[in-house]
Amino acid sequence: MDERHIASAFDRDLEAIQALIMKMGGLVEAAILDSAKSLETRDEELAAKVRKADAQIDALEERVNEEAARVIALRGPIASDLRTVLSVIKISGNLERCGDYAKNLAKRTSVLVQLQPPPGSTKSIRRMAREVEGMLKDALDAYIQRDAELAEDVRNRDQDVDQMYNALFREFLTHMMEDPRNITACMHLHFIAKNIERMGDHVTSIAEQVVYLVTGEVPEDVRPKGDRTAYATPEG
Numbered sequence: 001m002d003e004r005h006i007a008s009a010f011d012r013d014l015e016a017i018q019a020l021i022m023k024m025g026g027l028v029e030a031a032i033l034d035s036a037k038s039l040e041t042r043d044e045e046l047a048a049k050v051r052k053a054d055a056q057i058d059a060l061e062e063r064v065n066e067e068a069a070r071v072i073a074l075r076g077p078i079a080s081d082l083r084t085v086l087s088v089i090k091i092s093g094n095l096e097r098c099g100d101y102a103k104n105l106a107k108r109t110s111v112l113v114q115l116q117p118p119p120g121s122t123k124s125i126r127r128m129a130r131e132v133e134g135m136l137k138d139a140l141d142a143y144i145q146r147d148a149e150l151a152e153d154v155r156n157r158d159q160d161v162d163q164m165y166n167a168l169f170r171e172f173l174t175h176m177m178e179d180p181r182n183i184t185a186c187m188h189l190h191f192i193a194k195n196i197e198r199m200g201d202h203v204t205s206i207a208e209q210v211v212y213l214v215t216g217e218v219p220e221d222v223r224p225k226g227d228r229t230a231y232a233t234p235e236g
């Protein structure tokens with residue numbers, strides 16, 4: 001088998017894996033937006049749809065990993081080709097975690113429907129989720145286009161998400177101090193806000209993989225973090 005045939009077979013394999021990544025990314029984007037919408041509109045049916053869809057995201061991650069392992073075993077990629085396959089594995093892992101956080105958010109919708117969140121809080125949560133979804137869309141575009149500059153822009157925008165989280169954190173503390181009846185709802189809302197902030201971190205990791213893929217180097221500078229709260233990081 002000549003080298004050109006091997007190269008074209010590798011390219012076809014890679015295109016198939018990248019198609020899975022984009023499908024997975026589309027499902028995660030929808031999960032982020034739908035979970036936040038279900039919270040604001042108190043739509044338990046939509047929240048249930050998000051929870052159910054997470055199984056499909058998990059299945060796609062497993063398939064990406066299987067296909068990537070097969071490509072490594074059969075094609076023996078080296079240098080930039082190997083870097084591409086390894087990046088795909090890491091990106092799918094970050095997408096799967098974002099899906100988990102969206103599912104966690106949707107789980108809390110059914111609880112918060114029974115409570116009365118402070119005015120405007122769910123709208124702020126949804127705005128934060130939209131910001132993260134926009135970052136994810138751009139990170140995936142940067143991956144397909146091999147655009148390190150766009151990936152770096154996504155990486156920097158994580159600080160905006162952290163600042164939104166900090167503002168919500170302070171707002172929830174104020175509501176809890178003003179009226180103890182707000183404590184339960186605000187604690188759930190804080191967990192949700194923290195989950196979205198963690199989604200932003202995983203999207204940033206995807207952007208860093210794109211930079212690595214294009215340049216061969218992981219960004220060395222410590223990315224700016226706007227999260228200054230000393231709160232434990234809940235996983236949902």
